[in-house]
Amino acid sequence: MVGRHDVINQEGDLVYYSPLVFDKNPYHGVTVPILVVDLLKLVDxxxxxxxxxxxxxxxxxxxxxxxxxxxxxxxxxxGCRYKRIGEDDYFLIQIDDCSGSQGFLQCKSLESLAVGNGLSWRSICGQKLRISGAFNLWYREMEVEWLEFVPDIITEIEHWQNAIEYRRKLSIPWVEPLSPEPPVSNYIRQLHTANVMDSMVITSTYEQVPPPSPLPSPSSADSPPPSPLPQVICSITDLKLEFLRGLLKHEGKRAYTVELYSSLSTLLNQLATLKFQNQKLNLPARPWQQLKTESLYDQLHKLQKSGLLQCYSHDNLVDLKPLKDLHEYSMHRVLTLIKLQCSTGRIDYKYICDKLRHFELTKKAIVDVFKESLRNICILYPQLLMGWWIDAVGGEYSVIHFEYEPHGEMG
Known part of the structure; x- marks a missing residue:
């Protein structure tokens, strides 16, 4: 069962759901046998x-x-050719299953995987293989996760029969029942109304005199200490960084914009203040709550362009998986380099996008998240790392430089 916000679009009987609920599909995680002619047709x-x-x-x-x-x-x-990509060696294999396709299927396999399964460069052509993996849509190639020799014609016939059977099953549309939850598209508007009502109560003349109370007024000695005022940040760059940190602190890899509106309210107030101060005098002033809402969506859309998140269901649902995956990878990568006492470490943009399978990540976004990971590590282990900086080397990668405390140890 999914929510209405998980429905992206509908065309006739076909309902397209948010990627966040793809795990509910009956074929999720199933290795689906398919003919090359069907596969190449599906690509476009x-x-x-x-x-x-x-x-x-x-x-x-x-x-x-x-x-x-x-x-x-x-x-x-x-056909087969050798290619080195980054620090890895690959076999680029072309497959034909005689199913009537107009071209061959290209499969990219790590050389170590191919050789480990008994394939050699000189004898690979002419071999019949069963290949399993994921399909990279934009590169039009299959990324091999497993391969093996086809032992006999019986195995080949069984594959064809299974592929035809799955073709029949997949022609039946995926329909997921919807939960009876109310739509949340107007939740921000409800928050605006609540804020307006709060303002009316605060300014009401009936609230100027407190009602009589039978309880004695608490003494100042017994009263709890006042809560600290929120930190005021004046730089738009610092506010954007705090917004990113707020998303990293959010539990889970999906969030509703109404949740973010609430949890990041103090930060959004400061962003709205900057927007208010920068309004042109010759134009009508926009309402405060409109500026606050615009600040939330502006930041989300900017991060979406950088590939760090995706917005779905008319911007009501936010997928934080690219951001969380990149942050987890960068923390692990940097900590490993520090444990090995490396003086430098490479940030290979293409390798990271391919490894995490988040191909929309921009170079700047990757570097920004690495910087945040480095700041976090310096806070966690102040006795270990004296300093760091990042150099951009060409357009393919950047280099992290580490400065260590003498005889530092990780606690």
Whole structure:
């Protein structure tokens, strides 16, 4: 069961859901056997579908409205070439299963995986293989996670029969029952109304005199200490950084904008203040709550352009998975380099995007998250790291430089 906010779009009988609920699909995690002719046909259709419904925020293979995260093909190797990408060596294998496709299927396999399964560079062509993995839609290639030799014609026939059976199953649209929850699209408006009512109560003449109370007034000695005032940040750059930190502190990898509006309210007030101060005098002043709401969506849309998150369901639902995955990876990467006492470490943009499978991440976004991870580590281990800085080296990677305290140890 999913919420109404998880429905992205509907075309006839086909309902397209948010990627956050793809795990509810009956074929999620299932390795679906497929013929090459069907697979190549799905590629162009899936590209159009992703652009139309997901704004390139999700790049995946679809059969109807079924997202396919694992597939399996079987065929003969008709070509193979070697290529080094980053620090890894790959075999780029072309497969033909004689299903009537107009071209061959390209599969990218780590050399170590291919050699470890008995393949050699000289004898690979002409071999019949079963290949399993995920399909990279934008590169039009299959990323091999497992491969093996086809032992006999019986295995090949079984693959064809299974592929045809799954073709029939996948032609039945995926329908997920909707929960009876009310729509939340007007929740921000409800918050605005509540704020306006609060303002009316505060300024009401009936509230100027407190009602009589039978209880004695508490003494100042017994009263709790006043809560500290929120920190005021004047720089727009610092406010954007605090917004990013607020998202990193959010539990889970999905959030509703109403939750973020509430949890980041103090920060949004400061952003709205800057917006208010920068309004042009010759234009009508916009209401405060409008500026506050605009501040939230402005920051979310900027982070979406950088690939750190995705907004769905008319901006009511936010997918924080790219941001959380990148932060987790950067923390692990930096801590490993520090444990090894490395003086430098490389931030390879393409390698990170491929590894995390978040291809929309911009170079600046990757570096910004690494900087935040480095700041966190310096707070956690102040006795270990004296300092750090990042140099941009060309357009493919940046280099982190570390300065260590003598004889530092991680606690």
């Amino acid at each position: 259709e899936s590209k159009i579908l992703c652009r139309r419904h997901y704004g390139n925020g999700f790049r995946g293979l679809f059969y109807g409205n079924h997202p396919l995260n694992k597939i399996s093909v079987m065929g003969m190797v008709v």
